[in-house]
Amino acid sequence: MSDNLRYALIRAHLRPVDIAAELGVDPKTVDRWLKGRIPYPRHRWAIAELLNLDEGELWPDTVPRRQGVSNEILAVYPHRWAVPHAVWQDLFESATEEIGILAYSSLFLAEDAGLIRRIAERARNGVRVRILLGDPESQEVAARGSDERIGGHTIAAKIRNAITLFQPLRGLPGAELRFHRTVLYNSIYRADDELLVNAHVYGVPAADAPVVHLRANGDQGSVPVYLTSFERTWDIAEPGT
Known part of the structure; x- marks a missing residue:
């Protein structure tokens, strides 16, 4: 309150x-x-x-803390799988203006029918939904598969599965999917001014890597940095077919 x-x-x-x-x-x-x-x-x-x-x-x-410790941080989770499901639900349900997803496959989210329904509901209520997935044919995707030690073909297959599972969103007004060919150092899950940022760690699957929950508190914090990265990736990405 x-x-x-x-x-x-x-x-x-x-x-x-x-x-x-x-x-x-x-x-x-x-x-x-x-x-x-x-x-x-x-x-x-x-x-x-x-x-x-x-x-x-x-x-x-x-108001920024003088000690230099960011008050943007709402929570830090040691692994993506440790993020409570309710946090994902609340994140997307809270969106009033925009939902953004920047990842390679985000298959864990695409497989969650409940979360997809929540995102679809927000889209039908006028929330812009932008999804950025890795181009399954790109060298960057193959490299990420090698980094995670699961192989490039495996992560490309995950992306193709995610594309199919995201289909219910793609026909909605204001919802769009694009494919990127960039090296990602983290995945970003956005709802307005809140982010869940999943770090990409060499040799570690994204599900086992840390996640930071952030909320913007001004134009000088770290959230604008991540949002700028999202926009730059969006601008050079190819529309999905």
Whole structure:
């Protein structure tokens, strides 16, 4: 619950619908902010200006820590398989603007029919869904298979299976799949300003590698770095057929 924001609205004699109208967002989005979800930086700045307050007065957690320790980090998991299923569910269900997946195959996710249904539901509700998978014919995919010690043919087969399992999403408005030929040092699973970042470690399958759960708290943290990487990969990727 964001009591700071709630009390600030009361003092300013403003209702959540007033904020929604001023910022051009859905009133449900403002309700999520009041329940504790931290808005995008541009929305935080607009609200703070509207209420004539400092951003830190409304969202103290967005103020950088002087010790240099990032307060973007929500959790760190030693392995991808250790991430609770509920975390994946909550991540995608929370999306109001965009879902992004950047990986080689992401087969573990594609095989989860429940998660696919949740992502499809968000797409039908206007959330943009972008999926970036490795080109199964690329040298980069073959190299990653060798790095994981499972062979290039194996990871290419996983990608082809994932493509089939992602099919229910590809016919939805706002959902798109592309293939990349880049060397990935991590996989990125995005829902708006939250990320699950799965490191790629030489000689270790992605499922056994660590995952960091991040939430953006400004333009200077690590989340914008990952999002920039996603956008650059998207721009040079080939549309799926």
